[in-house]
Structures are given as structure tokens and as C-alpha cells.
Amino acid sequence: MVDPSLRKYGATACKQENRNPKERARSIRTFARLRKGRFLGMLFIVAKQSLTPRANNFPQWYQDAIGRAPDLYDESPVTGCITFGPLSSKLWANIRQFMDARLKMHGVENLMLPMLIPQKFFEREKEHVEGFAPECAVVTEAGGAKLPEPYAIRPTSETLFVDWFTRSGRVQSHRDLPLLVNQWCSVMRWEKRPRAFLRTSEFHWQEGHCLFPTEQSNREFALKMLELYATVAEELLAIPVIRGEKPVHERFPGGLATYSIEGVMQDGKALQMGTSHVLSQNFLMGSDGKPMVSFLDENEKQTVPHYQSWGASTRLLGAVFMTHGDDDGIVLPPRVAPVQVAILPVPGKDAAENENVLKAARDLATTISGSKDMYQVHGRKNGFEETSGTLTVRIDCRDTRLGDKTFHQIHMGTPIRIEIGARDLADQSCMIKSRIRSRDEAVKAPLSKAPEIVQKMLEEDQATLFKRAKEMQVQRTVEASSYDEVKAALESGKMALIPWDGTQETVTKLKQETSGGTYRCFAFDAKEDAKDLKDPISGKPSAFAKKIYVAKAY
Numbered sequence: 001m002v003d004p005s006l007r008k009y010g011a012t013a014c015k016q017e018n019r020n021p022k023e024r025a026r027s028i029r030t031f032a033r034l035r036k037g038r039f040l041g042m043l044f045i046v047a048k049q050s051l052t053p054r055a056n057n058f059p060q061w062y063q064d065a066i067g068r069a070p071d072l073y074d075e076s077p078v079t080g081c082i083t084f085g086p087l088s089s090k091l092w093a094n095i096r097q098f099m100d101a102r103l104k105m106h107g108v109e110n111l112m113l114p115m116l117i118p119q120k121f122f123e124r125e126k127e128h129v130e131g132f133a134p135e136c137a138v139v140t141e142a143g144g145a146k147l148p149e150p151y152a153i154r155p156t157s158e159t160l161f162v163d164w165f166t167r168s169g170r171v172q173s174h175r176d177l178p179l180l181v182n183q184w185c186s187v188m189r190w191e192k193r194p195r196a197f198l199r200t201s202e203f204h205w206q207e208g209h210c211l212f213p214t215e216q217s218n219r220e221f222a223l224k225m226l227e228l229y230a231t232v233a234e235e236l237l238a239i240p241v242i243r244g245e246k247p248v249h250e251r252f253p254g255g256l257a258t259y260s261i262e263g264v265m266q267d268g269k270a271l272q273m274g275t276s277h278v279l280s281q282n283f284l285m286g287s288d289g290k291p292m293v294s295f296l297d298e299n300e301k302q303t304v305p306h307y308q309s310w311g312a313s314t315r316l317l318g319a320v321f322m323t324h325g326d327d328d329g330i331v332l333p334p335r336v337a338p339v340q341v342a343i344l345p346v347p348g349k350d351a352a353e354n355e356n357v358l359k360a361a362r363d364l365a366t367t368i369s370g371s372k373d374m375y376q377v378h379g380r381k382n383g384f385e386e387t388s389g390t391l392t393v394r395i396d397c398r399d400t401r402l403g404d405k406t407f408h409q410i411h412m413g414t415p416i417r418i419e420i421g422a423r424d425l426a427d428q429s430c431m432i433k434s435r436i437r438s439r440d441e442a443v444k445a446p447l448s449k450a451p452e453i454v455q456k457m458l459e460e461d462q463a464t465l466f467k468r469a470k471e472m473q474v475q476r477t478v479e480a481s482s483y484d485e486v487k488a489a490l491e492s493g494k495m496a497l498i499p500w501d502g503t504q505e506t507v508t509k510l511k512q513e514t515s516g517g518t519y520r521c522f523a524f525d526a527k528e529d530a531k532d533l534k535d536p537i538s539g540k541p542s543a544f545a546k547k548i549y550v551a552k553a554y
Helices: 008-015 021-036 042-048 058-068 086-105 119-124 126-135 157-166 213-234 315-324 349-370 402-412 421-428 450-475 483-491 504-513
Strands: 074-075 082-084 116-118 137-142 144-154 180-188 202-212 242-245 255-264 268-279 306-313 341-345 384-388 391-396 417-422 429-432 443-446 477-480 497-498 546-549
Touching: 021 450, 082 086, 086 180, 086 213, 086 315, 116 119, 119 157, 119 483, 126 144, 126 268, 126 391, 137 450, 144 429, 202 213, 213 242, 213 255, 213 268, 213 306, 213 315, 268 315, 306 315, 315 450, 315 483, 341 402, 349 384, 349 391, 349 417, 349 421, 349 450, 391 402, 402 417, 417 450, 421 429, 429 450, 443 450, 450 477, 483 497
Parallel strands: 341 391, 341 417, 477 497
Antiparallel strands: 074 082, 116 144, 137 144, 180 202, 202 306, 242 255, 255 268, 268 306, 384 391, 417 429, 429 443, 497 546
């Protein structure tokens, strides 16, 4: 099927009868060649026109980009929920693999708890239930009958973990601490304004829950987990983040402290990408005021342990798309990409020629990946073939035009494409192209050198993506000394660093008068230079030694 935007090349020539015959002929030839996929440069123009430019409307660009990406996601019949496609599922699996290995090195073990939580559990922690009540989905019937008590579909699992701590009897003595556990699961928080990968009613995440003998050891480990999230963001996803502590009104319900990593997206909005919470010991107390979990300390005194939780979710995928995407669609950093290299065999003049090219593509794929195992995706012939070793390489074996294969990989964000055809095979070469480099930077390379060039290009592109994102973060951040400067910064898509008087009145004023401005965090590495300054919004003295980041946010 031809893109409707291409028809103008033929329609114009047909309608204008008195047009110069040469121009009419040129238009008709252009249209014919576009249909055959010969003018790849023109096809690039058409592809770009199909996505809203980021500079024109970033939210619409985001919807266009993720909607155009093959196998990324689909809508679902459940309000506010999406179906995670093969591409997003693999992205999340790669994040999980990276994170899980590091959690293991910290001594954390995985377990799995039920998805339903007795509603009475929430009554133990008043502040906690008030924080999540508007988002809870509740099950009241099963098997055609009303349940004896309602169950909440987990919005988070603190209360259920406390029950497990109690039932399991794992903690009796100081020798049983710390206790470090984590689960990978999905949770449900009913969203009124869902947006794929950013806010959906059901999303996937991990949630760690740990007990410690002392307040200091509890806080230190919570900060270690935050640093782990920062490592995931910066080393795997190539997204620089701000590490800091959330203000009191942004703390987790029932928490004593909440730490977060904040990313800055291309439109200047902030995105909270991971949080770690130091929780109140009230979580471990029963409704009768007695401890549900306690241990004998080194002085044989019965003591309530200190509790923390931390989590990161599939919101990280949205962060990747909004940080690195371009006007052609999503861009995936090589380290997290499910497929690092796509090999595109160029159709030849006959079946024998195509078979020789395909054989060369398979040999090249196994050499680059370091694995001799090759499998058919979905078990289909003439579809996609894949091999996965140190790198994952996919061959597009479909009987279709090179232009179609190219745009399929561009829209998927695949880091590197390799084109190989009969002419290339004749001189034992191939064409290597990067997703984030211009066409002028394509490399015609000997087949024997291709694995080395690919590896170097992947490493360079990972570093380039982080560098670009860091430069954007710096450009999108300003210090403001007046309220007009604060409003101008937020209106122009920037974060502002300001002194704060610490009052809820100022928080409300910023939100109402800037169409959603929020207080993000006090950065750990910020200077303590706000003591003698005044809040630019209220004019009152700063209540804190550090300035705080304010921004519009997702």
C-alpha cells in the first residue's frame, strides 16, 4: 500500500494538463520509483513527515513515535492498561537482568507474594491507606459469590511484606538481620489520564523490602539502592540523573524520607525514574499498638527493626524514548537494546543470488554475535532470523524492499543496520549504518572487519547518547532569583533551581500559577548556599541550606 502523501507526485501530473510535458513525465517517473522503493532519500522525507516533529508538539511526537515502533505496545480492552509487545518486554527483561545481577551482589533475594491484599491490612497505617485509596482497585466477588472481605489489587506491597515478615518468623534475633528481599511483579494504580509507559493503571516493576537493626544501617542501604538506580539509568540507559531527597510533601505515604533519581526529558519536564524510602516503624506495628515484628538485640532487649522499600518500574522505558528519540522515532541505547545489529539483505535479481546473499548474512550474523545458534523468530520462514551471544543480531529475511526493511529498524530504534547485497558480496564488503549518525557517516567495510567496526560503533554511540543527554540536562537547567525567572524557565521547558521557604502555600502557588510546576528534590551534590537567600516565589527567607529543583513533570 502506498502512503497517501506519495500520490501527489502522480496526481499533480495528471490534473495539470497544460503543464510542461517534461515536468509531467518527471512527476510520473518519480511516483513510480517511490512505489518501487528506489528513491530511499525521498522515502526518508515521507517517513519524517509521518511523525510530528518534537519541536512542534513533543507530547504528540511521543505518541507518534511509540505508536510507530513495531512490536512496542498495543492498546488493551482494560481502561488505562496496555499490552507490552515483544520489543518493550525485551527492554524490560534487559533492565531486569542488569539490575537483578547487582541486587544479588548486594545480598538481595527474590520472592513472590500474592497480588491481592486484604483491605483490612491498609487500616494499620492510616497515612499509607490515605495515600493510595484513590488509586486502589478492589475485588469484592469471586466464584459468583460475594467475598467475606474485600481485597485490593496491590498498588504496592508494604503491608503484605510486613505480614510475611510476621508469618515467616524470619526475624527473632539481631543475627537474623538485615533481611533483604525483592519481588518483580505488576501493580495496579487506577489512572484517570493514562499515557503509555509513563502512567498506566497496571505497570511492571520491582519492589525491594528490607529490615535492618539500626536506623543508620537502614538509611545507608536505602541510599545504596538509589545509587543502583542511578547506575541503571546512566550506564545502561545512557540517561544522566539528579540524585536527591524529595521534600516532605512528596514523600512516600508513611515514609520518613524519600530519595529519588530525576531525569530531564527533551521538553524540559522532569521524570521521577526510581525511588528509595526510609519508612516509619509504624508499618511494623499492629492495630493494637503492639509490634508485629521484633527481635532481641545484642543487649537482649526486644526491639522493632527499621524498614525500607525501593522501586523502579517500566516508566524507565518511557524515559529512554523521551530522552533519546528523534524525529524519526525512538532510539535505543546499545546496551539495553534487545537487538544491537540488524542485517538487511538487499534483494537480488534471482533466487540463487538471494540465497547467496542470505548465506553471507547468516555467516556475518554469527560472527558478530559470537554464537553459532540461529533461530527463526515466531518459527516463520522468510521472516526474521536471530542469533544471540555477546551481541544479538537479527536478519530481516522478508521478501520486501530495502526501504521497508530500513524503516522497520529505524522505527524500532535498532542501534546498527548492515546492508549486504550481491554487489557487496562480490567484493566481500558490507555497508554499516548507525541509528544516530548521518548517512554520510555510513561505513563501507570488508566483511572480515565488520565485527570490529560494529563493536567500536556501539561503544561510541552509547557514549554519544549519554553525552547528548547530559548536554541537554545542563541546557535545560537554570538558577532563578525572581518569580518571573521561575515562571519563564518552566514556560520555556526548563528546570529551575531556587531557594524555598518550605511552606505548602508556596507549593500550591507554584502549581496553580505555572500550570503544574512541582518541587522535585534537594540534590545531594548541591551547594549549601541558600541560607541567607529569599524564596523568589513568596519573598520569605529560605528554610533550607540547599536550593531545590522545580519543574513541570510527568
